[in-house]
Amino acid sequence: MTMKKAPIIALSIVLSATSLFAQPVSPQLFSIKAGGTYFYPAEESMKNIYGNGSGWGGEINIKLWRFIDLWMFGNSFEKAGSLPYTREPTKISLITYGGGIKFRFTAGRLSFYLGGGPAACYYKENNAIGQARGTDPGFVGQLGLYVRIIGGLILDVAADYASIKAKPKTIEADLGGARAAVRIGYVY
Amino acid sequence: MKNNKTRLRAKSGAFLAGVGAIACAAFAYVLMGMKWPVGSNVGYSVNANSAKVAGELAAVQSAAGSWSAINPSGFRLTYQGSTSVTSESCNGQNTICWENQGASSTLATTYTWYSGGTILENDIVFNEAQNWSTSGGDYDVETVALHEMGHVVGLDHSNSGIMTPYYSGIRRSVDSDARAGFVAMYGGSVGGDGPARDLPPSVKLTSPAPGTAVSGIVTVAATATDDIGVQRVEFFSNETLMTRDTSAPYQYAWDTSTLFNGSFTLKAIAYDTIGQTAQAQIAVIVLPHAPRNFSGIKKNNSSTLLEQYINVLSWEEHEKNKDIRGYRLYQRDGSDWILLAEFDAQTFVFLHKNVDKRKTYTYIVKAVDAGDRDGDGAGLDIQ
Amino acid sequence: MRLSKFRKILRLTFVAALLSAAEAVMIKAPLSDLVEGAEAIVLGRVQSLQCTWSLDQSLIVTIVTFKVQEVLKGPVSGPLIILQIPGGLIGDIGLKVSDTPSFRQDEKALIFLKMLKDPNSPKNSHLAAQNSRSAYEVFERAQGKFAIDEAGMAEVSGYELPYRDNKAEKPLPLTELKTKIKALLRRAPSSRGKSHEK
Numbered sequence: 001m002t003m004k005k006a007p008i009i010a011l012s013i014v015l016s017a018t019s020l021f022a023q024p025v026s027p028q029l030f031s032i033k034a035g036g037t038y039f040y041p042a043e044e045s046m047k048n049i050y051g052n053g054s055g056w057g058g059e060i061n062i063k064l065w066r067f068i069d070l071w072m073f074g075n076s077f078e079k080a081g082s083l084p085y086t087r088e089p090t091k092i093s094l095i096t097y098g099g100g101i102k103f104r105f106t107a108g109r110l111s112f113y114l115g116g117g118p119a120a121c122y123y124k125e126n127n128a129i130g131q132a133r134g135t136d137p138g139f140v141g142q143l144g145l146y147v148r149i150i151g152g153l154i155l156d157v158a159a160d161y162a163s164i165k166a167k168p169k170t171i172e173a174d175l176g177g178a179r180a181a182v183r184i185g186y187v188y
Numbered sequence: 189m190k191n192n193k194t195r196l197r198a199k200s201g202a203f204l205a206g207v208g209a210i211a212c213a214a215f216a217y218v219l220m221g222m223k224w225p226v227g228s229n230v231g232y233s234v235n236a237n238s239a240k241v242a243g244e245l246a247a248v249q250s251a252a253g254s255w256s257a258i259n260p261s262g263f264r265l266t267y268q269g270s271t272s273v274t275s276e277s278c279n280g281q282n283t284i285c286w287e288n289q290g291a292s293s294t295l296a297t298t299y300t301w302y303s304g305g306t307i308l309e310n311d312i313v314f315n316e317a318q319n320w321s322t323s324g325g326d327y328d329v330e331t332v333a334l335h336e337m338g339h340v341v342g343l344d345h346s347n348s349g350i351m352t353p354y355y356s357g358i359r360r361s362v363d364s365d366a367r368a369g370f371v372a373m374y375g376g377s378v379g380g381d382g383p384a385r386d387l388p389p390s391v392k393l394t395s396p397a398p399g400t401a402v403s404g405i406v407t408v409a410a411t412a413t414d415d416i417g418v419q420r421v422e423f424f425s426n427e428t429l430m431t432r433d434t435s436a437p438y439q440y441a442w443d444t445s446t447l448f449n450g451s452f453t454l455k456a457i458a459y460d461t462i463g464q465t466a467q468a469q470i471a472v473i474v475l476p477h478a479p480r481n482f483s484g485i486k487k488n489n490s491s492t493l494l495e496q497y498i499n500v501l502s503w504e505e506h507e508k509n510k511d512i513r514g515y516r517l518y519q520r521d522g523s524d525w526i527l528l529a530e531f532d533a534q535t536f537v538f539l540h541k542n543v544d545k546r547k548t549y550t551y552i553v554k555a556v557d558a559g560d561r562d563g564d565g566a567g568l569d570i571q
Numbered sequence: 572m573r574l575s576k577f578r579k580i581l582r583l584t585f586v587a588a589l590l591s592a593a594e595a596v597m598i599k600a601p602l603s604d605l606v607e608g609a610e611a612i613v614l615g616r617v618q619s620l621q622c623t624w625s626l627d628q629s630l631i632v633t634i635v636t637f638k639v640q641e642v643l644k645g646p647v648s649g650p651l652i653i654l655q656i657p658g659g660l661i662g663d664i665g666l667k668v669s670d671t672p673s674f675r676q677d678e679k680a681l682i683f684l685k686m687l688k689d690p691n692s693p694k695n696s697h698l699a700a701q702n703s704r705s706a707y708e709v710f711e712r713a714q715g716k717f718a719i720d721e722a723g724m725a726e727v728s729g730y731e732l733p734y735r736d737n738k739a740e741k742p743l744p745l746t747e748l749k750t751k752i753k754a755l756l757r758r759a760p761s762s763r764g765k766s767h768e769k
Contacts, residue, residue, distance in 0.1 A: 125491055275629065278629075294597055302665050303664055303665070308664075353713075
């Protein structure tokens, strides 16, 4: 489970450099966002059995210092599928949560951000074979942007990638993957 | 008496053929003047075609047995089987048959072909127009056969015993007079009335045991004994002749793999040297045959987080199985076989779930008949 | 059954058997049955004998040419008739058929007759076929022929041997036999014959 650190570090440096030329705006001490997500599982078997799907998610950001925020998030994903040979029904539920540090750069109404940190996934899979349940850690990286629409109301789009390896029984699976989000929020 | 002597001298004039009947001084028997060579084993065939009586074959054989028992090494009659021939011509086959010769006083006719003093062939024709009996009534088949066979051995009519020319009731043994005539031609000992008969043989099926269930190649064996000798043993399966065995041990390799499963009657018929028979029979069950095309494959049925492998097994019904109740699937467990599942007769697939991905599994599937008996198994290994 | 002295003497003598000594068993036919069942009853002499194969070569038969001297029941075809008797000897091969009467050259006999059935049958001889209208067989075989010896005694001669415990087999004068036959014929509505005596 290796993060692709180099591109993220590079982007951080670029954004940091541009922040030197950013215009100061509202303090943006706190923001909250919630909306729909679309999940692309990383695990091959999960792709085959369940495929991609939509979910829900939200996050809270708290300004720490200048352009550094503390970031916490939570996403949920639930989907039904069929076992590969017997075609019996199966269902998986994922609640991914975590947080970390986010770098945010605001230019006028637009704010860009990039962050990363630890994550965890609570999972439950249920089918004729049995039930698997548990929580396992991983990490997540995110980048996105939001635009201030009116007052503190914002429209946010983001993409994140998580990698969370779970092995409740005999199979180890990466319950992470890529996720795209479109959310509404408010910045204070 | 004079007249009688004159009459006799007149009768000794020119005759049609140079064959003379010879009367013996001490007995009343009369020899025809022709006979079979000493030591002859004369075979005969019977066309038991009388529509008026049953059991005529056995009666004829019994009569032949009576003559044959006197001195079998000197002369005997041996039954060679049935025939459809009804001809009295000199065709090399000694035949006994029934033929309608019309209402008359003739019960039976013997045709004796000869050359010089040697009999070449005898054919006996029973008159089907008469009323025949084998159960103690008139006219008794065995009695008439015994008389006619007296001519076959070379005896002519006499004034007493079995060789009197007119039927006078049931008489099923060779009297001492006729016996003496036989002995004069073929040797042996002159005894009292009714010489000891060549007894019929006895037979017993020794394998398989009655009522057993069998499959594959089955050894069918019989023991047969006779006071003179066993000529052959015939083996039958459901009245179909399987084989003839002419020497002990009497046995036969019965291949059940080409038969439908179910009940079978096995029979053995022993024949002695003069054609007398004995039979024994048992019932056995042929088990169902192994199902065809038993095959399998291991399939991965795991979900994202739960592992499952399945051995998928399938088979087909055997074309020679009938009245199958279902199938049983067994899995090897060490040196034992454990019943894994049981199915009805229409099920030919089984998913053995939660098998170990790395382990080899051994299976046997068997058809089960209406009597709840497992048949032969088809085996399979899945790795 | 007790034997008379006569019969005991007979047992000590050789009797030459004729070609077709009886080799069978029959039901005893009383004289009345013979008289009623025969198509003709004749008295005469054997003129000649000839053995021949049947048309299909399966049997040997003896053809007896019989000169009829008196017909007690008839009619018959003429003064000369032929009798076909199963059995005979040709070269080295002979056939003896049970219950068939035997005949000798010049023998005098009283015979009960039936027309030969289907003279053209392959089981019959060519002589029978050629003389179908005068071809006969002996009715009831050996029981249907009485040999007449020089002393005028008649006896059933189909069986050559002294078995005669049965009184019916006892030889009797020809005249007595003829009287019995005629008496039986009078009882039954059957035709009488003419004498052809020479």
